[in-house]
Amino acid sequence: MVDTLLTSIDDRGVATVTLNRADVHNAFNDDLIWELNNAFSKLDKDDSVRAVVLTGSGKSFSAGADLNWMKAAASYTEKQNMEDAMRLSDMLATLNSCSKPTIAIVNGATFGGGVGLVSCCDIAIAVEGAKFSLSEVRLGLTPATISPYVVAAIGERAARRYFLSAERFDSAEARRIGLIHEIAPSLQDAFSLAHVMLKNILAGAPGAQRDAKKLVADVVGREITPELRADTANRIAARRTSDEGREGLGAFLEKRQPAWSLDA
Template sequence: MTATVALAVRGAVAEVRLNRPGVHNAFDEQLIAELTATLQRLNTDPAVRAVVLSGEGASFSAGADLNWMRAMAKASEADNLADSLKLAALMRTLNYLGKPTIARVNGAAYGGGVGLVACCDIAIGVESAKFSLSEVKLGLVPAVISPYVIAAIGARAARRLFITGEVFDGTEARRIGLLHEAVAADQLDAAVERSLHWLGKGGPLAQAEAKRLALGMAGMTPEGQHAVDADTAALIARLRVSAEGQHGLGAFLDKRAPDWAREG
């Protein structure tokens, strides 16, 4: 079985890449499990001072894998709940990691890919990258990732993007706060290195406490997150097996427009 996550450690920096370039680094059960395990392992490694998360190939992450979605469309609500809780655990692990994290957004980020970006402490991406929270087009909502996306861009911007599912670029992502920097493609690595330079000057314990402080003051704690995750996972599980969710998923997988989509 090919690893879906590639890890390279360069000095005190762990470079983690989603490694499914043939499907634009889309999530499936294996990737979720391997990325969660990789992050947990890095979190306990005292030699690692920072984690950079990126995607192999042209995309950061296209969100859910088609075959994974097909399986979940046929699964029971209980199975969908268990599946959603695994995704919630991944997002929670990344958001509360005790090391500074940088999202190196090298290309498109859709759905759960946007969630990964929002969970990182620093997000730097290319201006040309495309983003979308497109779940409503399938009769679903970005439930599990919603706390992190809302924390990143605010409720006002989230309301718009959650209900329209529209596509926006890196420049707009920077304007609304999803990215801290939007740069030309040939400047991406230099921008990441600048952030790593500054991170290297801070005390690791102080940085961990500073991160916990900022999250706590915003009302986000690992303990509270478990309860939120239970609610959001239950919501997406319920919607996946609902009549609208089943119709939307079926239409997407069959590459046709759902009944509610208006032409033009």
Template structure:
């Protein structure tokens, strides 16, 4: 396990990586140092093909309260150029998390405010406690949720984003589930088991096919239906059918046996 004071990084024997925000005393608020640590970890997860799935979790009562107070105090004294560099680092972290080539699951308890909503939105799936609460609070500080906006808007839609970006209302896990920010909202006692159930499903599937399926979404989303898009999707499935894992998966199905990527 690779461990720092602020974030824990663990990979188990199944290839499940768990990244845990580990500052419960400040409700896992993040600053520029933690952003760089998370960027490094997310980059290593993306490049490590032994990792099959990543869980983003947090210690303590809260998932994350967003930006750390001391960091905000420093930002208030920064020049435009310093603020731009700071924002670029934050935007890079969100982009890397969003584009990790294997499934990512956010496990959310307690508060997820400000930039923490971006972390949740960047993950492919998010399981929240029914007691978790969310808030896009930036406008209360005279700011806007700029670097997280592409991912939050993608998760909840532009019309809903107009409301919560401008009202800074706190909304419930039930509302987050209805809006699409959470995949499921469960009682706190079922948080771990619900995440584990998703992991078990993922581990039954072809790693290469999962990577291709995630990339397919980026390639197809918001593209016009055209001959070029149809050709692209046909090429992708043809490539997968003749690939090693495609052949193994098809033969395992026809022979009624486990595929070789499924561990006993």
């Protein structure tokens, strides 16, 4: 029996999670959703993990929902459908809130829920030939569960267009609207770009990166009030007196690498 999800961790603490249902373009079903949620949760809690890379096997990153899974859902009661949708929502939330830096390497076609996975990652790199689509309305559905993450990634204006049209778009358009950050000519080149990203990530302090991710989540969309300014001042004050803050400043003044720095 083939594992539907592959997870490995190298000696730098970089975890690679690979969707491994290539025969169905890495489409979601109950098992894959559970395995993804479990993997992201475990990696988040593992202190030896410094970063997480997410990619797919075969020609596609993820085609979204598995057809057999959707067919089964059509016969569910409203309560069963709610429970089923919440399992997908929980998995996306686990990835989105992961305290470790996350990088999506988009190796091919990425539809529906696959776009949701990409949107939940901090950094996204796509191969030149990758295609994207939020195709739910063509099935009489909406991209509801993934919408908080996709709208945060591409903005309201682009979401209105692509949620309604369900049209396919390429890597260049995905970068223009903010879904991905970089385009690579090939999968090998995409991993090379990720290697550069990881080199930068591994030079940073893990605790500071965790707090920086939370900072973005807590600050985005908020009005700049005295309370917000006080909150951010408290956060930097706490960082300055932390073990990492002292080590980082000491390393800078002593012209040496800080204790957490690793060669990618």
